[in-house]
Amino acid sequence: MPGTTAPAAPRTPMTKKSLMITASSVVGVAALTVGGFAATSFLSGGGAQPEDVLPANTLAFVKVDMDPAAGQKVNLYKLSKKFEDVEVSSEDSIKDDLLEPLFADSLDGIDYDKDIKPWLGDRAALAAIPDGQDSVTPVMVVEFTDEEKMQAGLEKVEASAASDLETDPPSAEEIDDVAWAVSGDYVVIAEDQKIADEVAGTEQVLAADADYQGDIEALGGDQIVTAWADVEATYDAMPEDVTADLLDLYDVDTDAADPIKFEPTGSLVMGINAQSDHIEFVTKALDLSTGIEQPASVPGTGLVNEFPADTVAAVSVSGLGEAAVSLYDSLAESGAVTDEMLAEAEGRLDLDLPDDLRAILGTDLAAGATMSPGDPEDLTVFGKVRTADAARVLSLIETLVGETGAAADDVYAEARADHYVAGSSADALALAEAGGLGGNERFRKVVADASTASAVGFVDIGRLFDELVTAEEDPDRGFAPLDAFGFSVSGDAESSTFTARLSLR
Template identity: 30%
Template sequence: MSSYQPTGPDEPTGAGSPEYLGAGGAEQSRPTRRGPLLAVAALGVVAVVGVGGWGALALMGGGSQPADAVPADAVGYVSLDLDPSAEQKIEAVRILKKFPGLEKELDLEAKDDLRRLMFEQIQADGICTDLAYGDDVAPWIGDRVALAVVPGDGEDAGPTPVLALQVTDEDAARTGLEKLSSCEDNTGGSGDTSEGDAEGGFAFVGDYAVVSDTQKHADALAAAAAEASLADDAEFQEWTDAVGDPGIVTMYASAEAPEVLAELSESGDAWFDYAPSGTTARLEAGAGADRMREVQELYADFEGMAGVVRFEDGAMDVEVAGKGMPAGVSQKAAGPSLSDLPATTAAAFTVGLEDGWLGTWLDSMSGVFGPGMSTEEMLREAEAQTGLALPEDVEALLGDGFSISVDGDVDVHALMHAGDPTTVPVGVRVSGDPAEVTAAVDKVKAAIGPDADLLQVEQAEGLVALGLDPAYVARLVEEGALGDDVAFQEVLPEADEATSAFYLSFDAVEKLAKDFTEAAGKTGPDELTIQENLAPLDALGASSWVDSDNVVRARFRLTTD
């Protein structure tokens, strides 16, 4: 790493025009000896990975946010805030204490455990084995971290990585980061430190160390953030405001993100490619460039998005909002509501379908499928094998939308010992014109052959139900009371407006797990532990919908008893 000239927090290095992405030459060379610098990155990334454990429990002091140390033109950003509101910290602890496995394994008072564990894992891979976490890292590492991507500035420039890592002591951080950047790499990789400041660099902005792939980039990124930070950017503020109160994790992608990611794929740059325990986290040179260009076309109308993870009211809540998302199966058509399913429903999924949805989806995905047969050729071959007219018959079969549900009243013992599929309460409900739907069902049954007689079909006004269990199929065309269940209401408050939704009752899952273990004659400690850790969970809901401003919204909510 190039020699770092310290400056005060009000005088970031690299003053002047923030040309952190100069064109070509040594200034653009990428690191060839990444291990030590990437140890710094991994210490930050581990906090994001550990959000469900130690990270969610840190009851620590306040301070500025990582977005204050990231340049305003960042196109992608994900941060972990280990010091959210007091209410969220209390909720996180309450939730995690409910699980016997977590309470036993986690020391809720040991805030350094996860960071220390990750550092030791890095060392186990042969990096920085001569350093000690307690002496060289713990004295300065802070509570907040963010990873970001800044676009290029010039024809030959590529996107630049940014790691903003909160520090509690700048002098100690400088010493620790210098040690990390120069410590021995025993992984067997190249020790080449070719021209262009190949070992990376860091600089300071306020309470943060800004780490990047070269010292020049780090200096200029720090200067740019001091001049105009992402926290002050109007687009960033608009999208983060759209997802409500801040939480443990914040995610953001600007309107330019797809283009920059495509550029990254084409360049093949491998940033922060430290991969512990045999995992991989790098882009191979040029890998997937064509595929990324095709994905870029899917996001041609993308206007940005943000997401947040938070703890509140005994639940973990994930909320996302974005605009100009790719046209998937459906974005505006509400699916058949899960609210009127039987109250005993254990799990269910629904999706709404607009006219011509399958043809539109196949057209949009044709390039992503890669080389080989064209979409038209695939459809014609499928028609020959099934006797169906595609995509028309599939669109008719699934109507205006469909739901799949599983009932919690399963006779597990009879199922396991008799093996009769007609006793399994699983069914499909299709919303649409019953005449059109059943005509398509008849074609499918003809393609299946003699076994098609097992398929039961019931219909009501605007609804067709399909399944193998006659009694359950009959219940599906009646109005159920799942929507009256408090657990359902808490995880799917937008159930009736959702274009797609998923629901899971853990009370039903717990009962099924118990029945299965008893029917199988397995009631050992492992099975009992699974049941004990399922017991605190109440329900899970995931849904997406489109608001009046055409913003696509999604929510994932997990509640506990």
């Protein structure tokens, strides 16, 4: 049970290349490897979770379940078999098949089957927690099945890591305090014994926090890797140089008479999961705010769906015009845009700022490309923008072309009643309104909520690869299993969802 702590056995000094780094590698690389086939959300398997051990004041963490629920194991196994270099013998051996080569390649003298497998459990997490001294410390919790074998295994890992030092015995600069303690079925690994003991003995755990529970429920689904962060608490714990960079990013003048208050709040929760034919990565921003007014998020209209079915790459963004105007206003207020710069732009280019930014970028903007069969380098690029003043934009384009010295015939753009189209050729203009991408099976599989998302991206990896195979004598076969990649963003500035999917053939 959380809170029960076994005395730590006497050990030799840990080193900077020792247990904490090695244990982090186990969890981190396992998360990345398993996450290569699925990721981020709530794990549905039974038994204690890492958050049942981690303290309630945890700032952020990432956890991995190396033995997920039955449906996820089946999907992981099927997806892994599509890659020739990944050797997984069965659904039940995923954890061991993925971890064994990692230990074989990284630690001398460590036999995974003898030293790690006999005690390693299915779950682990790497967390950031306050250390009580206005700083943050990393803590790892790893599930074990046999405490005695766990102690022996970790001591052997420690000895292996220490043997990789440049001096023998290790110098004072190389020695680092790292310790562990036991909490229920988890070993808590920290940079000093006090922290390890405090975490192992904590009574207020993260799993009991109502806000954390709500965040995980919002993510939903059966996930393999989960990451979570309390944005406000994490920001408050950041070093001053990092927070200063964030203030610069948002152009916050802390010396102003009435400075803008940068006060991040809310939380982030991320996850990866494996479906039968694709991997899904989901990130949710929940009640997220910086204290600085942001442009309102605009629901999408599915503009990218109007592109041709054979589009190999496409991207669309809604509300870009208003966002650009807001950015311009902020820059002008801060002095980044001067009256002299404004006068030059208005004089030479006949621009009416910031209103022309709204017209050019519009309420919806989409761009895409197709390729000629057998010639992957022959791309046709096209775009479509919904705007209230398409004729004005066309006039601006002609002015800009004149400034560059290009011939008018080299510019392909036409104005419509409520939008304008542009492209790399005269034929490209028609492609911008050909229709069909919304019915493309690859597109529909990897792009969530394409008709309403405020931002959408798509790449037909399978077709690109097939064209490269045709064009090259010895193409890289590493991309052969990949089918398509897509992403979408929906929601508003405070509560949004980013979904990315990678499908396999």
